[in-house]
Amino acid sequence: MAGIWVYAEQAGGQPNASALELLTKARDLGGEVAAVVLGPGAKEAAPALGEHGAATVYAGDDPVFDDHLAQPRVEVLHRLVDEHRPNLILFASSYDSRDVAGRLQARTASTLMSNASDVLAPDRAQTQIFGGTKVVDVELAGPDPKLVLIRPKAFAAEPSGGTADVVDVPTDMPDEAKRARVVERHEEEASGPKLEDASVIISGGRGLQDPKNFELLQELAKALGKAAVGATRAVVDAGWVPYSMQIGQTGITVKPEVYIAVGISGATQHLVGMKESKRIIALNKDPDAPIFRIADLGVVGDALKVLPAVTEKLRSS
Amino acid sequence: MNVVVLAKYVPNPTGTPQLGEDHLLVREGVEGSLDPGDEPAIEAALETVEQAGGEVTVVSMGPAPAMEAVRKALSIGVHKGALITDDALRGSDTLATAQVLASAIQLQEFDLVFAAVESTDGYTGTLPQTLAEFLGVPALTFARKVELKDGAIRIERQIETGYEVVEAPLPALVTVTAGATTPRYPTLKGIMQAKQKPVDQPSLQDLGLTAENVAATQSVTKVVDAPERQAGEVIEDDGSAADRIVQFLKEAKVV
Ligand SMILES: Cc1cc2nc3c(=O)[nH]c(=O)nc-3n(C[C@H](O)[C@H](O)[C@H](O)COP(=O)(O)OP(=O)(O)OC[C@H]3O[C@@H](n4cnc5c(N)ncnc54)[C@H](O)[C@@H]3O)c2cc1C
Ligand SMILES: Nc1ncnc2c1ncn2[C@@H]1O[C@H](COP(=O)(O)O)[C@@H](O)[C@H]1O
Numbered sequence: 001m002a003g004i005w006v007y008a009e010q011a012g013g014q015p016n017a018s019a020l021e022l023l024t025k026a027r028d029l030g031g032e033v034a035a036v037v038l039g040p041g042a043k044e045a046a047p048a049l050g051e052h053g054a055a056t057v058y059a060g061d062d063p064v065f066d067d068h069l070a071q072p073r074v075e076v077l078h079r080l081v082d083e084h085r086p087n088l089i090l091f092a093s094s095y096d097s098r099d100v101a102g103r104l105q106a107r108t109a110s111t112l113m114s115n116a117s118d119v120l121a122p123d124r125a126q127t128q129i130f131g132g133t134k135v136v137d138v139e140l141a142g143p144d145p146k147l148v149l150i151r152p153k154a155f156a157a158e159p160s161g162g163t164a165d166v167v168d169v170p171t172d173m174p175d176e177a178k179r180a181r182v183v184e185r186h187e188e189e190a191s192g193p194k195l196e197d198a199s200v201i202i203s204g205g206r207g208l209q210d211p212k213n214f215e216l217l218q219e220l221a222k223a224l225g226k227a228a229v230g231a232t233r234a235v236v237d238a239g240w241v242p243y244s245m246q247i248g249q250t251g252i253t254v255k256p257e258v259y260i261a262v263g264i265s266g267a268t269q270h271l272v273g274m275k276e277s278k279r280i281i282a283l284n285k286d287p288d289a290p291i292f293r294i295a296d297l298g299v300v301g302d303a304l305k306v307l308p309a310v311t312e313k314l315r316s317s
Numbered sequence: 318m319n320v321v322v323l324a325k326y327v328p329n330p331t332g333t334p335q336l337g338e339d340h341l342l343v344r345e346g347v348e349g350s351l352d353p354g355d356e357p358a359i360e361a362a363l364e365t366v367e368q369a370g371g372e373v374t375v376v377s378m379g380p381a382p383a384m385e386a387v388r389k390a391l392s393i394g395v396h397k398g399a400l401i402t403d404d405a406l407r408g409s410d411t412l413a414t415a416q417v418l419a420s421a422i423q424l425q426e427f428d429l430v431f432a433a434v435e436s437t438d439g440y441t442g443t444l445p446q447t448l449a450e451f452l453g454v455p456a457l458t459f460a461r462k463v464e465l466k467d468g469a470i471r472i473e474r475q476i477e478t479g480y481e482v483v484e485a486p487l488p489a490l491v492t493v494t495a496g497a498t499t500p501r502y503p504t505l506k507g508i509m510q511a512k513q514k515p516v517d518q519p520s521l522q523d524l525g526l527t528a529e530n531v532a533a534t535q536s537v538t539k540v541v542d543a544p545e546r547q548a549g550e551v552i553e554d555d556g557s558a559a560d561r562i563v564q565f566l567k568e569a570k571v572v
Contacts, residue, residue, distance in 0.1 A: 017411065069483060070446070070473075071455060093442075095459050095476065102446025103456070105412055111534035112411055114441040128543055129336075135543045136340070142534035150444070180455035180489070184482035200571050224572060237496035242473045243461075257361075258569050260562075275546060279569050281562060287551070294546040297565050301554025309559035314572060317563070 002031035002122040003086035005145070006054065006188055007077065007097060010037055012163070017196065018092035020052045020157035022150060025119055026090060026114040034058065034136035036080060038065040038073050043166060044262070050164025052157060070099035071177040076169050078107045081145060088122040090148045101147050111140045112147040115249075117154050122143035122146065122159030131268025132275060152253040153276075175240050188242050192221060195245070198228035199257045203247055203274070205232040207263020207284060207303055215308045218261065219263035230254065248273035263303045266291025283307070321422050323432040323445070324390050326383030340537035341408050341418030342438060350437070351386035356393075356500035358431040358493040362461050363501070367427060369465055374425070378406060378417050381465040384516070390398045391511035392503035397535035398516040399424075403519060405528035411444045413531035418444075419526035424468050424517075424546040427452075429470065430490040435460055449490040457483050458492045 004026045008019035019035070026033045035054035037045050039061070046057040058080055060118055063071045077100065083090075089104075091097040093115060105112045118126040123140045125148050140146040195201060202217045202224075214229065221227040231245040249269040259277035264270060266282070266289055274280070275294055282295035283303050292298040299306060322489045335343045362373045375390040377383050378401040387398040399421050406417065422430060430452070435442035449456035460472035461480060471484045474492060503511075521527065552561060566572045 069455065069458070075448070097456055098443050099446050099456060102334055102411075102443030103450040106415065106442065106447045106450035109412065112441070112447075113535060114443060114444055126539075133543055133545070134336075135541050136537055137539040139536050140540050141449075141536070176453070179487040180457060182483050183480050185476075186479045186481065188479040200566075200570065217421065224566070226571070233495070239496060242479065245475055246480065250435065250442070258566060258571050279565075281565060283558075283562075287553075293548050294552055295551070295560070296549035298549065298551035299554055299558045299562065300551065301558050306554055306558050306562070310562050313559055313563045314566075317572075 002029070002088065003084065004029055004031035004033050004122060005086040005089045006033070006035045007089055007091045007100060008035045008037040008045070008092060009037065009092055009096060010041055010045035013041035013104045015045045015048050016092065017138060017157065018152055019049060020093065021054060021153070022090045023049060023052040023054055023154045024157050025155045030117060031042065031087070031122065034065045034084075034086070036077055036128070036169075038076065038169070040066060046164055046166045046205065049160050051159045053160045053162060054164045055162065055163040057166050058169050059166050060171055062171040064173055067182050068178045069180045069182065070096070070103055071180065072173050072239070073100050074103040075173060079170060081108060085144065086148045088148065090119065091147065093151050101149055105147055108147070109143055110145055110147055111142045112149070112150045113138060113140060113315045116148050116150045117282060119148060119150070124266055128272070153255060153304050157213055188244055193226060193228050195228045195230055195247070195252055195254055197316065200224050200227035200229060201254055201256045201258075202228050202260045202262060202263060202279070203230035203232065204262050205264035206234045206238075208235070208305070210264070213239060213304060216304070216311070220307060220311045220314070223311045232264055255267055261291050261295070262307060264291055265289050266294070318366060318369045318429070319369060319425060319427045320362045320365050320373045321427050321430045322355070322359050322373055322375050322390065322395065323418065323430070324355045324359065324375045324386050325352045325376060325436050326350070326379040326386035327436060327438040330476060330538050335539065336509055337486050338368060340540060341406075349385065351389040352433065352436050354433040354435070354495065357495050357498045358433050359390055359393055360429045360498035360500040361491070361493050362429075363499055364498065365465055371428075374399060376421050378414055378421075380407070385517055389503065389530045391500060392507040392515045394507060397514055400516055400518050401521070401524070402518065403521045405531055408532045408533045409459070410533055410535055411441050411447055412534065415444055415447035415451055416526065417521070417524060418448055418529060420526060421519060422452065424519065428487045429455070432490065432492050433519050434492045445490055445492045450489070450491065454488045454490055455485045456490045456492065457485055460493050461497050463491055463493065463497060
């Protein structure tokens with residue numbers, strides 16, 4: 001039976017949504033499913049991973065896994081791979097997992113596929129290219145384990161009700177693995193619902209013209225309730241808003257009930273992160289903006305005029 | 318200080334990409350350029366040697382026209398280049414690319430390697446990490462700020478919930494996000510000087526690699542069109558757009 005592993009991310013004992021999504025898929029592929037989870041809180045996260053299909057969870061709680069970026073994780077993951085020889089390892093497409101999978105590839109000399117949207121078999125996966133307009137099947141050859149990084153929200157997480165054997169991992173580390181050191185951590189405080197959970201998302205792009213106009217989005221979000229504010233990479237790179245708000249290929253993927261794109265041109269890299277939204281409203285002053293091609297309701301107009309008017313009407317209704 | 322910066326030649330970064338009959342991205346016969354995503358990394362490399370002294374070498378693997386990407390980097394101020402071109406590398410994946418780049422970088426001593434976080438055409442986003450492992454150095458990734466301090470490298474690393482400050486001694490590899498630096502433009506003088514700057518073109522053999530080492534491990538078996546979303550109603554704002562939006566939100570049952 002194929003050994004299918006999930007490299008599971010967690011924070012403070014809570015598995016990330018991606019870990020549960022990947023386990024649900026791993027289970028469907030019908031192999032022997034295991035998860036590897038590392039960093040303080042890992043053991044606490046293990047039962048939930050078992051509930052979503054991991055028969056074995058290799059867990060390491062040691063702070064060494066959080067303090068030196070990917071290298072200690074790769075060290076341990078590589079040792080486990082050498083010992084148990086899985087055929088396929090699924091990773092989330094997050095920054096941290098990209099670091100781990102990339103380094104692991106150099107050690108296992110196996111193939112790595114990024115941005116997968118589905119896994120068809122332990123050696124076959126699917127991806128979408130050109131802004132999600134084409135679906136491509138890819139066959140993976142070469143030595144095991146195949147390494148596949150999956151886009152967020154590609155699958156819906158469903159518990160299977162299992163329990164996992166939790167196995168300790170080694171924590172002894174060569175000094176070379178500890179050369180990079182995380183010396184400070186700055187978390188931005190989020191207010192209101194998270195982007196992943198919001199039923200309405202109002203996203204802003206360069207068309208807002210000034211960082212302070214993002215407040216217009218916040219105002220509308222408040223008037224709506226259950227709404228969150230997102231952004232394009234252009235305004236994140238410009239330093240208007242933090243990266244945690246970035247939606248798209250290199251940000252998060254969202255599927256809200258309604259997505260409102262304000263002053264966003266609709267670059268393919270943005271679209272892949274939001275085009276699965278149930279309904280899309282686009283507000284742009286350029287009638288030829290590509291965003292209108294996927295919008296259910298397109299408004300050609302000045303965002304700085306229309307937005308406050310919507311907020312006003314919602315408040316007074 | 319010897320600083321290396323990676324540069325990728327990408328076909329047509331702003332136009333519509335095309336797939337060939339072999340399901341590979343068409344890279345020849347289309348207008349190409351230096352990946353604009355590499356420019357912030359080039360800037361970071363130049364700023365580093367301006368501060369600490371030394372030279373920047375641009376390293377690229379790609380088809381013959383990739384020389385244009387190398388020349389562009391040289392015209393921006395990079396001191397010398399290396400370009401690895403070989404028919405055996407057509408369609409090669411990230412493992413082979415990382416192996417080739419690692420071997421080319423190791424032809425000389427290096428202190429720092431800069432790369433972008435992902436390429437505009439391939440966006441695998443893992444190549445620099447694989448390369449770092451081959452080079453045996455830490456990878457400080459997703460930097461939104463880069464600083465050289467007391468002979469160590471220090472970055473602000475973007476994370477989902479904010480940022481973290483990460484330090485490492487040299488040698489190290491750093492991946493740079495688009496907002497980390499403000500790239501300078503090539504000057505006329507720079508463009509003229511670029512023509513005189515040395516570009517090494519080692520063969521696979523010079524790098525101690527064979528065609529087998531770099532054989533592709535992924536093959537596309539099928540390409541189909543994804544289901545398309547249809548455009549809906551488009552209205553011009555004549556003062557009533559806000560009403561229409563509110564009505565739409567009500568129909569969607571979110572107010
Ligand atoms: C490898 C790679 C990865 C990327 N990943 C991402 C990603 O994850 N997410 C992402 O978003 N992008 C990503 N990008 C960037 C992407 O290609 C675009 O550059 C970006 O999405 C553009 O952002 P924008 O729509 O805010 O800006 P622009 O493209 O500049 O669009 C601004 C829009 O605002 C409109 N406008 C101007 N004034 C007004 C007004 N007063 N009222 C209404 N409309 C107005 C304009 O008509 C225009 O359409 C990536 C790019 C690359 C190469
Ligand atoms: N063929 C190449 N030559 C030089 N640098 C490359 C090459 N491929 C990728 N890179 C570098 O690695 C980064 C990530 O690439 P990718 O993994 O393809 O997304 C790119 O932005 C470049 O900086």
